[in-house]
Amino acid sequence: MGSPGESASPTTRERILASARELFAQDGYNRATVRAIGRRSGITDAAIYHHFRGKRALYDAVLEERPVPPRGPEDEGASRQALLAMIISAMEAWARQPGLTALMFHQGIAGDGQTVEANVVAREEIIAMVEPCLQGGGSALAAEALAYVVSGMVTDAILRIGAAYPELALGADGLRHVAEAIDHILPAQALPAQQSAAG
Amino acid sequence: MPYLYRDNGARRAAETRKRILDAALRCFAAGGYEGTSMRQLAECCGLTDAALYYHFESKQALMEALLRERWGCLAAPRPEPDTARRPSGALAHLIDLILDRWAEHADYLRVLAREAHTSALARELYARIADEWADSMTALLAGRLHRDDAARIARSVRYAVVGVLFTGLQEHGAAFAELARQPAFRDHVHALVRAVAPVERFEAIPAAQ
Known part of the structure; x- marks a missing residue:
């Protein structure tokens, strides 16, 4: 149990990690250097190497602290609204560290094994979260399709505007597009009133 | 026939340029921008460094041309x-x-x-x-x-x-x-x-x- 003073100010390790996260996000893994992370955090290289073995260890620690979306509902067959709210809360969780989310995309494309694995886990989390809401035949395929829509929206926004991506993916249009996709994927009988208006 | 020679030269230059862009695409895809040097690219195309720089003044210029033209x-x-x-x-x-x-x-x-x-x-x-x-x-x-x-x-x-x-x-x-x-x-x-x-x-x- 630390004193109040200790818990209020970040530890050296936390300060190093915060700078590493910012610099990796800004310059990418390859361009970032331990020296530049030191300059940014105002901590000597020697002190950084005391906490981390090198650039790779820093990156792994940053990856370790990625935001984790909330879990899905306990009860099966939640409503369309609950499904939408869950997906948005997952997207909001990633958006709390937008630079890291963008970095993980680019490092994944660069073929970094650990990052790819983390991204696979993120997609599987979305599938596990939405599948209980999609009852009936073909629900596994529907859940996978919805997970691809969500990952595609985030990817599309990252590729357009980088770390500012939540402006697009979680903007008014973005949220409307998630709701549309849910309407398309849910079985016809679960659709709201607009379906009868179109017919 | 000086014009014919000039045309041949221009065509050869265009072919070399295409060969460089093809190789750059493969190398950048596999190794990334940072992981690929102009020397490696020259080797990939069977060119000298000087010949490569004749076509593209820098790696940056080469990447830009690749993105724009393809x-x-x-x-x-x-x-x-x-x-x-x-x-x-x-x-x-x-x-x-x-x-x-x-x-x-x-x-x-x-x-x-x-x-x-x-x-x-x-x-x-x-x-x-x-x-x-x-x-x-x-x-x-x-x-x-x-x-x-x-x-x-x-x-x-x-x-x-x-x-x-x-x-x-x-x-x-x-x-x-x-x-x-x-x-x-x-x-x-x-x-x-x-x-x-x-x-x-x-x-x-x-x-x-």
């Missing part, structure tokens, strides 16, 4: 409007054409996605490509569905397709091009597209006979 290969296909085909069949046909482009130009897509982290040009070109795919899907569906329905279905399909593409590039890397040719993978993409694009539910305009 993006057109990914522009959306514009299939002939085929009124005999149902909208779902027409959409499936377009997806097949897009899958062909992925298989053929996977290296370009990897380079584009990697560069987008730090290059405004790469972001701009991605946006153009993605918008073209969406416009192409909307145009394809617009004759058969109400315009708003066509646009919203095209949006969902575009997001799903972008998700599948970049997930596949991450998980399969250089093997993605081969994967995009495999019937089982293509069938799965079609099934995913049908799940996000239930066009039958929206069919509102009577089909022209």
Whole structure:
């Protein structure tokens, strides 16, 4: 149990990690250097190497602290609204560290094994979260399709505007597009009133 | 015949330039921008460093030329409007054409996605490509569905397709091009597209006979 003073100010390790996260996000893994992370955090290289073995260890620690979306509902067959709210809360969780989310995309494309694995886990989390809401035949395929829509929206926004991506993916249009996709994927009988208006 | 010589020289220079861009595409896709040196590129093309620099003054200039000159290969296909085909069949046909482009130009897509982290040009070109795919899907569906329905279905399909593409590039890397040719993978993409694009539910305009 630390004193109040200790818990209020970040530890050296936390300060190093915060700078590493910012610099990796800004310059990418390859361009970032331990020296530049030191300059940014105002901590000597020697002190950084005391906490981390090198650039790779820093990156792994940053990856370790990625935001984790909330879990899905306990009860099966939640409503369309609950499904939408869950997906948005997952997207909001990633958006709390937008630079890291963008970095993980680019490092994944660069073929970094650990990052790819983390991204696979993120997609599987979305599938596990939405599948209980999609009852009936073909629900596994529907859940996978919805997970691809969500990952595609985030990817599309990252590729357009980088770390500012939540402006697009979680903007008014973005949220409307998630709701549309849910309407398309849910079985016809679960659709709201607009379906009868179109017919 | 001095003019003939000059033309031959220009043609040879254009061929060398193309050879350099082809090699750069392969090297940048595999090793990334930082992981590829001008010396390696020169070796890949069987050129001296000086000859390579004659065509491109820097690695930066080479990357820019590559991005600018090759993006057109990914522009959306514009299939002939085929009124005999149902909208779902027409959409499936377009997806097949897009899958062909992925298989053929996977290296370009990897380079584009990697560069987008730090290059405004790469972001701009991605946006153009993605918008073209969406416009192409909307145009394809617009004759058969109400315009708003066509646009919203095209949006969902575009997001799903972008998700599948970049997930596949991450998980399969250089093997993605081969994967995009495999019937089982293509069938799965079609099934995913049908799940996000239930066009039958929206069919509102009577089909022209």
